[in-house]
Amino acid sequence: MRPDELDIDAEPVRRLIAEQFPQWAGRPVRPVRSAGTDNAMYRLGDDLVARLPRLPGGQGQIIREHRWLPRPAPHLPLPVPVPLAVGEPGAGFARPRGVYRWLDGSNGLVELADVAVELGRFVAALHMRSAPTPGGGTPGVPEGRRGPAWGRRGPP
Incomplete structure (x- = not known):
């Protein structure tokens, strides 16, 4: 500890x-x-x-x-x-x-290709802003601060 x-x-x-x-x-x-x-x-x-x-x-x-x-x-x-x-x-x-x-799930072995596809969709949803955030800010970035550099003009 x-x-x-x-x-x-x-x-x-x-x-x-x-x-x-x-x-x-x-x-x-x-x-x-x-x-x-x-x-x-x-x-x-x-x-x-x-x-x-x-x-x-x-x-x-x-x-x-x-x-x-x-x-x-x-x-x-x-x-x-x-x-x-x-x-x-x-x-x-x-x-x-x-x-x-609680989200049910397991930490067992899974098909990695399926996980990669689902994770990619999840990240794309956040990056493309199809998922709204309060005030349009970047989640986890304090108000008044910028997120990644590409956040000003969209993803590359």
Whole structure:
């Protein structure tokens, strides 16, 4: 663990959910195994997941995702996690957290050619702006800042 990384387990997640999202308080909470280190993820029942930033910089991701993900999601050729709620700091956890719809899937072996085609369509949808973003900005780029150089005049 890094010096500023939080160690998170299921019990604080239960308390956070009960405190701010009573509609989901009775759901079972179980950790999601992940190779990622920026966030801890916990299933809330079978159809939801809570994502908690372990590092200070991760809280901005949660807020940005809840602001812009719902707009392009219906226009993309692959599903993206649908944000449902943002939790405020509380119950001993000083960072915002997100609750999303769970996307079923697996990390098993897949046909790489199919994955490449689907990923290409997904990226093209974002680059060609067929998927709207708030204010027409580039997702993940702070307001008032430019994205890639080609973003000013369209893709090459």
